[in-house]
Amino acid sequence: MSATVPQTDLVTLSIDGVEVRVPKGTLLVEAAKTIHTDIPVYCYHEKLGPAGLCRICLVEIDGMPKLQIACNTPVAEGMKVATRGPRVDEGRRAILEFFLLNHPLDCPICDKGGECDLQDYAMAWGPGSSRMLEPKTPKPKAVDLGPTIVLDEERCIVCQRCVRFDQIISREDQLRTDDRGAHTIIATATGKPYAGDFTGNVTELCPVGALTSKTYRFKSRPWDNHRTTTTCTQCSVGCQMHVDERGDELLRTMSVTEDDAISDAWLCDRGRYNIGFVGDDRRLTMPLLKQDGAWVQIGWDDAIELWAGELKKAGANAGVLGGGRLLNEEAYLAAHLFRALGIEHVDHRAGAQTVVHHESFANHADLETADTIVTLGRPPSQLAPVLDLRIRKAVSRRGARLISVGDHAANSFVPETRVTTADELRAALGANPGKVAIVWDGVMIPDGPTLTAPLHDHPDALRYVLPEEPNGRGADALGLRPRSGGMNARAMLEAARDGKLGVLTILGVNPVLRFPDRALVEAALRATPFVVVTDLFLTETAEFANLVLPVCSAFEKTGTTTDLAGDVLPVVGLVRAPEGVFADGDALVLLAEALEIELPPVAEIERRVRELVRTPPAFAPDASAPPASPPAGEGELRVIRETTIFTGGGTLAFDARLAALRTQPRAKLHPETARALGLAPGDLVNAGANGAELRDLAVIVDEKVPAGAVALVDGIPAAPLNALGGAHFVRLEKALVNA
Secondary structure (H helix, E strand, O other), X not given: OOXXXXXXXXXXEEEOOEEEEEEOOOEHHHHHHOXXXXXXXXXXXOOOEOOOOOOOOEEEXXXXXXXXXHHHOEOOXXXXXXXXXXXXXXXXHHHHHHHHOOOOOOHXXXXXXXXXXXXXXXXXXXXXXXXOOOOOOOOOOOEEXXXXXXXXXXXXXXXXXXXXXXXXXXXXXXXXXXXXXXXXXEEEOOOOOOOOOOOOHHHHXXXXXXXXXXXXXXXXXXXXXXXXXXXXXXXXXXXXXXXXXXXXXXXXXXEOOOOOOOXXXXXXHHHHXXXXXXXXXXXXXXXXXXXXXXXXXXXXXXXXXXXXXXXHHHOOOEEEEEOOOOOHHHHXXXXXXXXXXXXXXXXXXXXXXXXXOOOOOOOOHHHHHOOEEEEEOOOHHHXXXXXXXXXXXHHHHHOOEEEEXXXXXXXXXXOOEEEOOHHHHHHHHOOOOOOEEEEEOOOOOOOHHHHOHHHHHOOOOEEEEOOOOOOHHHHHHOOOOOOOOOOOHXXXXXXXXXXXXXXXXXXXXXXXXXXXOHHHHHHHHHHOOEEEEEEXXXXXXXXXXXXXXXXXXXXXXXXXXXXXXXXXXXXXXXXXXXXXXXXXXXXXXXXXXHHOOOOOOHHHHHHHHHHHHHOOXXXXXXXXXXOOOOOOOOOOEEEEEEOOOOOOOOOOOOOHXXXXXXXXXXXEEOHHHHHHXXXXXXXXXXXXXXXXXXXXXXXEEOOOOOOOEEEEEOOOOOOOHHHHOOOOEEEEEEXXXXX
């Protein structure tokens, strides 16, 4: 510590007779940790800061007549602290007695049993019996707090960790305390369900069994679970998480509190809850071959032989789409194998994104140090939600400025400046913006280079590109992108539509739902003689295939993935895949054997992965800005494309437990636009363009949406935005509701 902190900024004190040197301002509860002494806490949490609500952290300080709370007392030179002793123990015993006055003591049926701080501290310091003669105050036992959380008001000790997380970390300001004294409860400020992108964190923060997860409730005890640490593959952030399983059943995920470098110890709700798909009955367990319009199960040997034979016939006239959900090792294998066949038409970018990484390697934590943060395109909250928490932290705690470029409102939870022209951006940056960070969704827009020209004055800015796929950066670096002479995704689909490709292999992506032009994808798939899809489920894209191969989820295979910062992270398989299901990598090995193509040994693949991820090879440039869109016609609204973490036709759509979390079809309008169209919140509208129509979209009025525009969500199976063919403008009509 003294190597990084000036000696003049260090304070020397004694804790339980042990000399300690820590920086000025350190709280006693943290200073004690440096000598491996854990002072009990309920309300305090190192990410939330002191609150001084529960008083369980009492310590004795020499020279002070009364016990002090360690969570809110900073160290001082020469301080002598005792964390144990008769006075301290008696003080904690009194505090625990108050907590237990109305506590139900239902540990045998409480989900927190075995990992409950109240249970542990009661055993360590609590009274052996109660002096309470009056009946305990009854409260509701199973309050439906939100889509994923149940609140037991009797167990709540009102530490307010949940409320402070909602106010300080996520800044959604939904939770609060109601009433007072023994009648104090946790509730939402509006009376509506507690819903958001990070709500599950409060169940983990809760030190007792008051807040429990609906997906884990009454499922297991912690001592029965087998815990593995792995990397979340729901998006490109790369959060580390603990996964608990029992008997090959995934039960829950928990944040890794030591993961300061990436997740800052938080998880988004998709990463936390989207695990039910692994055991869903709709998973594919055998290869499927389409014969006369019907699916027929075949064996893996026959499937691989058929795939290999079709690739031999097609030669170089074949394409490979997807791979951003593969592990690094699988992506490298795929690129090596298909290029060995002479196939240069390879592209993992099966969505709207054209740029997936930047040459710089800014890390997650660096974002918090920026003085000015500029977001381009879709906001980070939609593509990398946990990274967005760092933006909220930088703005709310350090006073960083947030500038959103374009129509997309970057953040609803901290102040921002929205700009739509280069002059506005230059003015917002000012003469001295300090350290600048740029966060981009990787989608090229008309006039993009002109709009962002002021950013060229800051070559040393921290740069982040948010891949649409979890391992987009890895796939990009490891070869799943066209080299010179190869076609990108759009060119590939156009060639397939025109009958120029004999085989199209689609690796774990769903372009029918995600590629901006659905009609083009469907026409390409229909016109291609042989389409192979690898996936867990029969998705919208798989329905068009000739051959579908069932593959493992990330919980069923081991390897590495690459996060948006370019770090290679471990993915650990912890449950067995269903019988008949292979990992993508195993399927590629079988294909290579059938084609008599030699693959590199495992050690060589691992070495090449780590080399290429940090120094990616050059690819064919294809990231030019698209042409400017024509002006809006009479009665048309400009389309703003939104993404949420609760959309998609894959793992979320096939997780029945999360139906309440899925984003529903909607149309967001500015209040002025809604009034001009005679629409009110909750009205149903149809959005039409290019001869297609999205029906029954619920109107939401939101001041963050620019006037004259409508924000539509991409990736909803029931209302696929790409069905409108990438339209820049739509017309809204009120839907006819059957009486």
